[in-house]
Amino acid sequence: MERRPGEQAAGEPADCGAGGGEGGDDEPPQGAGAQAARPEARLTLLLRLRAQTKQQLLEYKSMVDASKYFHFQISFYDKIEDLEKEVEEVKTAFEMKKLALDRMQLSIALQKNLEKIDPKTSVLMDNMKHVLKLNKLIMKSHQESWDLEEKLLDVRKKRLELKQSSENKLLEIQTEKNKQKDDLANMENSNKIKAMQRNLKMEIQITTVIQNVFQNLILGSKANWAEDPTLKEIVLQLEKNLATI
Amino acid sequence: MSVLRPLDKQPGLNTATILLVGTEDALLQQLADAMLKEDCASELKIHLARSLPLPSDVNRPRIDLIMFVVNLHSKYSLQNVEESLRHVDATFFLGKVGFLAMGAGQESHCSIHRNTVTKLANTYRSPLFFCDLEREGFRATVAQRLVRMLQICAGHVPGVSALNLLSLLRSSENPAPEDL
Numbered sequence: 001m002e003r004r005p006g007e008q009a010a011g012e013p014a015d016c017g018a019g020g021g022e023g024g025d026d027e028p029p030q031g032a033g034a035q036a037a038r039p040e041a042r043l044t045l046l047l048r049l050r051a052q053t054k055q056q057l058l059e060y061k062s063m064v065d066a067s068k069y070f071h072f073q074i075s076f077y078d079k080i081e082d083l084e085k086e087v088e089e090v091k092t093a094f095e096m097k098k099l100a101l102d103r104m105q106l107s108i109a110l111q112k113n114l115e116k117i118d119p120k121t122s123v124l125m126d127n128m129k130h131v132l133k134l135n136k137l138i139m140k141s142h143q144e145s146w147d148l149e150e151k152l153l154d155v156r157k158k159r160l161e162l163k164q165s166s167e168n169k170l171l172e173i174q175t176e177k178n179k180q181k182d183d184l185a186n187m188e189n190s191n192k193i194k195a196m197q198r199n200l201k202m203e204i205q206i207t208t209v210i211q212n213v214f215q216n217l218i219l220g221s222k223a224n225w226a227e228d229p230t231l232k233e234i235v236l237q238l239e240k241n242l243a244t245i
Numbered sequence: 246m247s248v249l250r251p252l253d254k255q256p257g258l259n260t261a262t263i264l265l266v267g268t269e270d271a272l273l274q275q276l277a278d279a280m281l282k283e284d285c286a287s288e289l290k291i292h293l294a295r296s297l298p299l300p301s302d303v304n305r306p307r308i309d310l311i312m313f314v315v316n317l318h319s320k321y322s323l324q325n326v327e328e329s330l331r332h333v334d335a336t337f338f339l340g341k342v343g344f345l346a347m348g349a350g351q352e353s354h355c356s357i358h359r360n361t362v363t364k365l366a367n368t369y370r371s372p373l374f375f376c377d378l379e380r381e382g383f384r385a386t387v388a389q390r391l392v393r394m395l396q397i398c399a400g401h402v403p404g405v406s407a408l409n410l411l412s413l414l415r416s417s418e419n420p421a422p423e424d425l
């Protein structure tokens with residue numbers, strides 16, 4: 001797409017006398033006053049043109065100088081970055097120096113001013129005192145906020161410690177419980193208990209047999225054991241099932 | 246003359262020429278009108294073009310500043326600008342090229358992200374301006390800026406060159422070298 005829809009050329013010089021050197025395409029509104037203004041306007045125009053051509057000559061010269069370096073064809077990006085860094089450094093150095101210079105000038109002017117004026121009544125002194133007051137307030141409130149932050153930190157530390165110790169305790173409790181469970185299980189499985197249980201069983205069986213023998217003795221003697229209280233007691237005692245005790 | 250070179254012609258006396266490249270004809274026209282209304286001690290010439298390369302048969306004055314106008318609502322305008330950038334000589338990018346992105350106000354219509362345009366401007370190390378060309382107040386402001394830039398690029402302001410302006414514009418805006 002290479003159409004060019006419009007080409008506008010506009011010649012609208014702002015100062016009305018600028019084009020008037022050729023004898024007026026633009027008609028100056030005032031009559032005789034403009035005649036006197038025109039040579040001055042011509043002079044300014046000429047001076048401006050001189051400045052312009054100087055600047056343009058400078059540009060062309062610098063381009064010509066720069067084009068001598070273009071033959072080298074080294075990587076441009078690095079070079080550009082280096083040059084830009086240099087420019088930035090010089091700029092910042094300049095800014096710093098300017099700042100320092102301004103400060104020195106300001107302080108000297110201030111000094112001279114103070115020497116001139118009666119120090120007690122000037123507005124400057126009031127301002128400075130106010131500034132000092134505010135600074136003190138600022139420092140105090142900074143200190144307070146710092147202290148509060150310290151306290152907050154301490155409280156948080158303590159909380160953390162407490163949490164940790166409670167964690168430890170709970171862990172201990174858990175291990176103890178587990179130990180107990182293990183011990184219990186061990187005990188139940190131990191051999192001693194098994195032997196004891198076997199013995200107990202044996203004894204119970206023996207006593208049950210003895211019980212039955214005595215019962216059968218008393219029954220077989222055909223004595224009436226229900227009437228005699230001592231016999232009754234013995235028989236009933238023999239009925240106790242020892243396995244369930 | 247398929248490639249535009251910055252200093253291949255003699256400068257016109259007291260004349261400064263700007264070339265606006267973009268697909269939005271009506272808005273470019275309005276911007277040109279706004280620029281002409283501006284107070285300027287030198288003569289202004291404004292060329293409008295849809296895309297480069299420009300036809301070589303016309304006798305035209307030396308171009309001092311090229312502004313590529315990208316409409317963030319249409320991807321076609323970005324493509325167009327990228328195509329046209331190939332026909333510009335490298336020496337032009339020493340301060341005589343700028344990018345103007347319009348339509349950034351309406352986020353919902355933007356099909357190009359702001360970062361794309363910012364990266365484009367960073368690659369070519371040229372200044373990037375954002376503007377809403379449809380509102381008259383903003384257009385007048387951008388026109389004023391462009392006129393000042395144009396004066397500097399044409400050499401009408403003694404002591405400041407286009408390259409100076411470029412490094413001045415750079416320091417506040419983009420930390421470009423780190424990205425590359």
